[in-house]
Amino acid sequence: MVTKARRKLRRIGRPAGSPPNRQAILAAARKQFAERGYDNATIRGIAAGAGVDPALVHHYYGSKDQLFVAALGLPVNPRDALPQLLAGGVNGLEERLLRRFLDVWAANRSGTLVGLVRSASSHEDAARMVREFFTHEVLERVIETLDLPQPRLRAALVASQLLGLAVARFVVRLEPIASADPDTLIACYAPALKRYLTGPLPGD
Amino acid sequence: MVTKARRKLRRIGRPAGSPPNRQAILAAARKQFAERGYDNATIRGIAAGAGVDPALVHHYYGSKDQLFVAALGLPVNPRDALPQLLAGGVNGLEERLLRRFLDVWAANRSGTLVGLVRSASSHEDAARMVREFFTHEVLERVIETLDLPQPRLRAALVASQLLGLAVARFVVRLEPIASADPDTLIACYAPALKRYLTGPLPGD
Numbered sequence: 001m002v003t004k005a006r007r008k009l010r011r012i013g014r015p016a017g018s019p020p021n022r023q024a025i026l027a028a029a030r031k032q033f034a035e036r037g038y039d040n041a042t043i044r045g046i047a048a049g050a051g052v053d054p055a056l057v058h059h060y061y062g063s064k065d066q067l068f069v070a071a072l073g074l075p076v077n078p079r080d081a082l083p084q085l086l087a088g089g090v091n092g093l094e095e096r097l098l099r100r101f102l103d104v105w106a107a108n109r110s111g112t113l114v115g116l117v118r119s120a121s122s123h124e125d126a127a128r129m130v131r132e133f134f135t136h137e138v139l140e141r142v143i144e145t146l147d148l149p150q151p152r153l154r155a156a157l158v159a160s161q162l163l164g165l166a167v168a169r170f171v172v173r174l175e176p177i178a179s180a181d182p183d184t185l186i187a188c189y190a191p192a193l194k195r196y197l198t199g200p201l202p203g204d
Numbered sequence: 205m206v207t208k209a210r211r212k213l214r215r216i217g218r219p220a221g222s223p224p225n226r227q228a229i230l231a232a233a234r235k236q237f238a239e240r241g242y243d244n245a246t247i248r249g250i251a252a253g254a255g256v257d258p259a260l261v262h263h264y265y266g267s268k269d270q271l272f273v274a275a276l277g278l279p280v281n282p283r284d285a286l287p288q289l290l291a292g293g294v295n296g297l298e299e300r301l302l303r304r305f306l307d308v309w310a311a312n313r314s315g316t317l318v319g320l321v322r323s324a325s326s327h328e329d330a331a332r333m334v335r336e337f338f339t340h341e342v343l344e345r346v347i348e349t350l351d352l353p354q355p356r357l358r359a360a361l362v363a364s365q366l367l368g369l370a371v372a373r374f375v376v377r378l379e380p381i382a383s384a385d386p387d388t389l390i391a392c393y394a395p396a397l398k399r400y401l402t403g404p405l406p407g408d
Contacts, residue, residue, distance in 0.1 A: 120376055121325035127376050135378070156372065156381045157392055163376075164368020168360065172324055172331050172367075174339070177360045187406040188361055192396035202391040 024050040025057055029071035034125045038068060038132035065137050072116065075108045078138045086145045093146075094158075094193035098186045101162055105170055106182070114170050117163075134159070148197065149204050157196035165189060228254040229261055233275035238329045242272060242336035269341050276320065279312045282342045290349045297350075298362075298397035299390055305366055306386045309374055318374050321367075338363070352401065353408050361400035369393065 028049030032041040043064060047054040061067040069077040081104075085096050105113055119126035139159065143151035165185070168174040177185070232253030236245040247268060251258040265271040273281040285308075289300050309317055323330035343363065347355035369389070372378040381389070 118326045121371065122322045131376050131378055153380050153384075153392070156378055159378060160368040160372040160381055161365055161396070162368070163371055164364040164366070167325065167367055167371060168364040172335050174335055174360055174363060176357050177364055180357075184406050188357070188400075191399055191403065192365070195395055195399075196392070199395065202388050 022060055025052060025060060025067075026071045029067050033068060033071065033129045033133075037125075037128045038064075038136060043067070065133075068133055068137075073110065073112045074116075075110075075112060076104050078141070082138065082141050082145075086142065090146055090148065090197055094190045094197060095186055097158070097162075098189055098193065099182065101166075102182045102185060105166060113166070117167060117171055146197075150201055153201060153203075154197055158193050161189065161192060161196070226264055229256060229264060229271075230275045233271050237272060237275065237333045237337075241329075241332045242268075242340060247271070269337075272337055272341075277314065277316045278320075279314075279316060280308050282345070286342065286345050286349075290346065294350055294352065294401055298394045298401060301362070301366075302390045302393055302397065303386065305370075306389060309370060310386070317370070321371060321375055350401075354405055357405060357407075358401055362397050365393065365396060365400065 025046065029041075029046045032046050032049055036045070041064070043057050044054045046067065047057045050057070057067065061070055065077060065079050068074075081100060085093065085100060088096065108114075116126075116130060120130040121127070139152065139155045142155045146154075148154055165177070168177045169180075169185075170178075180188075229250065233245075233250045236250050236253055240249070245268070247261050248258045250271065251261045254261070261271065265274055269281060269283050272278075285304060289297065289304060292300065312318075320330075320334060324334040325331070343356065343359045346359045350358075352358055369381070372381045373384075373389075374382075384392075
């Protein structure tokens with residue numbers, strides 16, 4: 001009985017003989033990223049979890065970052081957004097960063113980003129997954145591009161303020177930050193971010 | 205059978221005839237604060253929920269803020285901590301605030317504060333409760349004390365950075381913020397907080 005039921009469940013989950021589909025890959029990706037973190041998850045392991053060839057995962061999603069973005073439904077891939085933000089160098093970066101950050105959050109009507117902050121705040125696995133993705137795909141790329149002393153600390157300081165802004169505005173809805181217009185927020189936060197990016201730090 | 209079981213449960217929950225105890229009051233307080241928020245919860249309503257006289261709640265816990273701190277197991281009551289922080293005026297406030305904030309979080313071995321950030325990030329009710337308590341008992345007191353233009357915005361900007369610091373250091377554990385010593389963090393964040401408190405803002 002148990003074996004029969006299991007076989008049936010397996011058929012429902014992934015129909016035998018039908019072409020392996022994207023949903024199975026995305027589901028396997030979500031499972032692996034949550035269980036192993038972003039750094040340790042592999043295209044090969046995710047392919048195995050979905051019962052498909054790794055080449056098919058590459059064919060559909062390209063690289064691990066693209067698969068992560070698709071699996072979690074992120075509104076933007078940092079790899080696509082960062083080059084444009086960083087192209088102008090550190091000059092005015094704080095304003096470009098704030099405007100893009102607020103734009104992406106405001107446009108994210110499906111609430112994926114709020115959901116991600118909620119998961120990362122409440123589950124250790126989600127926190128690791130998000131932290132590793134963010135460190136690898138955002139912080140390290142910023143650090144590589146900007147020629148600044150203590151780039152890791154600077155990038156983390158900026159991240160901590162953007163995180164606090166996002167939680168205050170979109171999650172906890174603290175006024176007047178929750179209802180302020182983007183230009184006001186940019187004017188408020190830009191000088192602090194500029195200082196985190198280029199100002200003196202202990203240990204410089 | 206059901207009635208008998210219910211009677212038994214009621215006896216376990218709050219023994220009939222025994223003196224009404226603190227646990228019943230704290231449980232009723234947690235329920236009311238979560239359901240009605242901090243602003244709408246009343247000592248009278250909490251007393252009714254616990255089946256005791258409001259005078260007993262006042263006798264045990266004094267005022268609503270003290271009851272909230274006791275019910276949630278907060279390591280410090282902002283009403284006790286703020287006068288000392290604010291006594292020195294706005295001069296050096298950013299450093300005193302950062303040091304006290306990091307001290308309280310570091311000393312909070314039971315993890316109540318991390319738990320509170322997690323709840324507020326993931327549950328609408330908890331977010332409202334924390335936001336209202338924080339606005340009423342912290343922000344508004346800071347605003348009353350400091351003679352600054354746009355005090356509400358300034359206090360919220362400071363709060364958003366402290367929140368981001370707490371989430372980065374204690375919840376998501378983003379390096380190098382997670383392992384930095386307090387003096388380094390104070391030196392990094394103090395100039396930004398000082399600017400939020402006293403620097404020019406749009407609309408000044």
